[in-house]
Amino acid sequence: MGLAALFLATLSALYYLRLYRHPLVRRLSMEPMELLRLAPAQLPQARKLLTRTRRLDSVLRAAGVEGSALDSALEHGGQSAKERARQLAARLGVTAEALTGGLWRLGLGDGFPLNLNECLLCLPDDKQPAPALLSALAAEPETANRVVVILHPAESEQSRPHKAADDPGNLYVAPDAAGMTALLLSPDPVDAFSRIISAQIRLTRISPYQTGGGARRESMFFGRGQLIAHVMNRDLTNYLVVGGRQLGKSSLLQALARRYRDHPGVDCYYLGLHDATLVPYLARELGLAADTDLEALIAHLGQGEAGHRALFLIDEADEFVAAEVARGYATLRKFRSLSEEGRAYFVLAGFWELYRHVALDYQSPLKNFGEVLQVEALEPEACRSLATEPMARMGIGYREEAVLARLLEATGGRANLISIACNEILKKLGALKAEERRRHIDEEDVREALASRNMHMALDGWENAISDDPSEARLGRMVVYATVSAGRFDLGGLAGALEAAGAGRIPTRDLEKTLELLSLAYLIGEEDGEYHYRVPLFRERMKKRAPERLLADEVAGSA
Template sequence: MMTLPRRSLGVGVPLLLVIGLTWFVGSYLFVPWLNPVQLWRMQRDGESMMLMQRANIDMMFLREEALSYWLQHETWPSEVAVPGVHDPAETLVEAELPRPWVLRLRFTDRFPANSGLGGTVIEQTLEPSTQYWRCRPGTPAPPARWLPPNCRAQEPWTIVQWLSLLLGGSVLGLAALGLLWYWVRPAVAAIIAEPKLLFEQPLQGLPAIDRQLGWLRLRERVLAGAGIATVRWRDALRQVHAAPGTRALQLAARIGAVDAPAPGWSLPGLVREWTLPDTLPLALERLWLYQPDPALGADAIVQALRGMPNGQDVVLVVSPSLAAEPELVAHANDPANLCVCLEQAAQTRWLLQPGALDALVDLLASQLRVTRISPYQTHGGITRPGAFFGRESLLARVLNREPGNYLLVGGRQLGKTSLMKAIERRFAGHPRVHCVYLSLRDHRLTMRLAMELGMAEDTGIDALVAELSARAAGRGLLLLIDETDLFLRAEAAQGYPQLLALRALSEEGRCHFMLAGFWDLYEAVTLDFASPLRNFGDVIHVGSLEEDACRALATVPMARLGVHYASPDLPNRLVAACGHRANLVAITCQQLLSQLGRGQRVLDARQVHAALVSEPVIDALAGWARLSPDPAACRIDRIVVYQVATAQLAASGERGITLVELLATFDAAGVRIDPEQVRHALARLQLAYVIRREADGLPFVFAVPVFVTQFQREEVQALLQRELQAMGAVAAIK
């Protein structure tokens, strides 16, 4: 026969006693129908318990009757009765109203004699201010076992009662917590462990998550862990049930867009027009926000979108529900349209994350062709701050000094206009400087400025500056004048009358100027001793972009679109091939984006090479043959370029040509030329960033290495000979 060890018996018996005692107390407090003592009493007084249940209902009706009478008549009733009971013999409880607010309830003799209830009294007193009933035993009082819990005498509890309450409360609390955790855990357990997961939740699910976190008293902790401000969280919760117009306004405010009505659309739902902020690092100025009717199914929404007229504007579709999202996303991923789906989870990130504008950029980049939203601006001056890179030292020369005059000298497409636009943006709202940008289309400065100010075309420069000063409201005036070459050429022919006026205005302190131009400005500043621009201001040469800025230009906008290079050295090779010329880097990057296939986000060396020799890049290098209005000067420029190309094509590496070798070339061809003409040609080509040299005595080479790819060795030699022959023929005629 198998026996248990004594130690096992010693542990088991107390454990069984504890379990049995816990069961007895717990059943006595919470499940009396399973407790043996309570079962015995219920079987013995079953009739009394049934009558007591009916009496409790009657007492409830009597309280309601008294309270209703008082609320309607503002006086305490003299008598009340149980509604629907007309036979006094059927009455279980009789009501007496001895004084205001007191309801005396007396049990009748219908209760069995052994219950001890017949003739006993319970008094209930109404608190008028709170409409709360207080109960106490009357005289004579019912047996204690029949008293409701709120009518029992407030006697000190025994230790057994306190322990029973503690045990019962603990069991009940654990059961409640277990039940609460069972229902809450699947939704928020992961969020509590990792608060950042809040950003991945659908917007429609946020109210339920908020309630569950509130039940657990963890809302503040989770929001703090995710870095979400309480105000922003509440705004997101209100967004769920807000009107469509309010939702559109709130979404626009998060990215700094201007929300406006968009009439004329036949789409079922709400359509709004958004003007996007200048800080958006993409080439997108506006889009249409579409909030479909929530009653529509996904098929109906997609059908309505397909019925829209074709255009070039992006439509941002706000997902109305999780059920509609798969079809909306599939439609947005179709490259044939310009629709973008703002999913439920994306709406959550939009409203809760600090960088809502970044969320919009990620969304557009993932669902649209990158060429449609490319941040690279390949024509004109850079107008968006996010597309401007570098030039920090040049900006500092202007922004961190006292007001003065500046002369921006450089070739076309080297960034003069972009630099002036950046200066204008930096001075916007400045407390001491009022900055005005003006681009000349021809030689008529005063007429162009008068048109900008809305004044008569024949208004003089003094009156124009006076008007600008009035608009400056006491601030210093800085006038940025772009494209000044034609103006300066006309001024030189007429003896500089307007330039003299500008210099006088500057010396009087009424206005300061920044002039931007190419060769005519360079001549007026350095070669013409009679020019009023000589010593007029600080000369700033605009050439190549800083290497770090070029690398950022080639990588940062790409990264915003989710595009990366296969090798870390590819951006460096691209920048070097472009000669650190900003517009060539931008054009090359734009060509790289156009080569990307659907879903491709990695650029390889083959694509970089193809972009560098593409037609747009070669077109951007054109124009060097007509840098001067003088045909003879242009011919000398071409001879210099052909000679440098011949030298670089004849050997590998950056083999260039010196001034001595250039003069020898003219001598060998029998062409007599003034050396100053050659020096001017070299200066002009350097200013245009066609050629460069690192220091005096070193040979001239192409400033942009890819420049030489547009020449063939045999062709360039033939072109050089023809230019020399033509120059010799002209010299012979003279």
């Protein structure tokens, strides 16, 4: 009896020794994240082995995988297309709409990390051969010019669409087996889905980096936490948002609009003006006739539901403000009365025209209209996030910290320049031949992006954009041309440099006002009476354009 017990104990020990030494158990015990890289067909065995070795809970916990997600993943391949679409949509936090041809439309929304508002989901049954599936997709009108994600439940059939998706001539996405598991198990399924799409769709088509018009997608809005909190954590009031062009005023207003979207008791409207006209745009937003006049608009706002307030975020307001000055601020006086009554509130964003009448015109009623918020550089950590997080969502990283540091230092905290550089980098990576493709950014990529035509256009656009007044713009250009080579200067040195260039004696107050203009434009900064250039890349660019000759041309042209 003793020998029999010993024999059984030995067999049991050998069994468990073999079980614990199983390659899959050892692999997942040492690296729990490897669970997300298994093929779906390996998941049943992995769960069985980990359960028997009592390591399932610890591996799932270390990998950040919910037990319910593993259960759903194990059931996924055997479910109907409708159930699979519902499950995937739920994991991504989006909606799935059934279309013709066995397709589903996923509405991805503005929170999706890539520049992709929707995609199609193709979920064939396990008996449909891949060649027939690809032929059907090619003939299906719904797929024209749309990204199609193909998820075949049979791994042997998925390999054909996966290979077809590498052809840049189509818009197919078909992950390999490990990609499918990551989509089903990842603690961040949206990130996993983004990486899957980015691996097979041209980067230029899905680049999340916008180079104008503000950050319309929440996933691309970084920083400005203090400004957002300052507005959101207080009772509604009026604000005047000032700052240079392309510094992020539009992004800030659009971010506020998204945050007020579901705010109880507040109806928020975002308007981007194109000229001095405002009332017709407000009327349209409120559902009124386009010919509604100011008095009728004010009356409508004054009759709003008790406890319900309107908030208007008015972007590009400079021309409107200039027209208001000529009208004696007739519209803004009435708007202020509405705010005092608690009916409607207004946030106006603009550049020099708005700033001029807020900061430099001491008789302007705008001084009492609302609180001034100035938008300057993006916070350093937000700059880093803007340059790295969208890239990481596409599986792209910087080869070395020094490469990233060069990009951030050169762009000087300007979000638009970071976005332009990153977009140029994605263009280059996306254009590489198949055998040259890589998912890292090196020093040469950054150098070429900073020297690109689009970057030069962004850097050179300041000369006429700093002011609509030709004389102000000309003096602003002369100040830059006279000082950019030295880099640092004071008011006296500036006056002397302009006189030496033949510009004559320029009134000190005019120079001070011009320095304020250039500071608001985020071209220069001031510390203890000494001025410096804020964006190294801008200064590098200007030094190559022969600023001394440009100054001489300006002086000759103003004679």
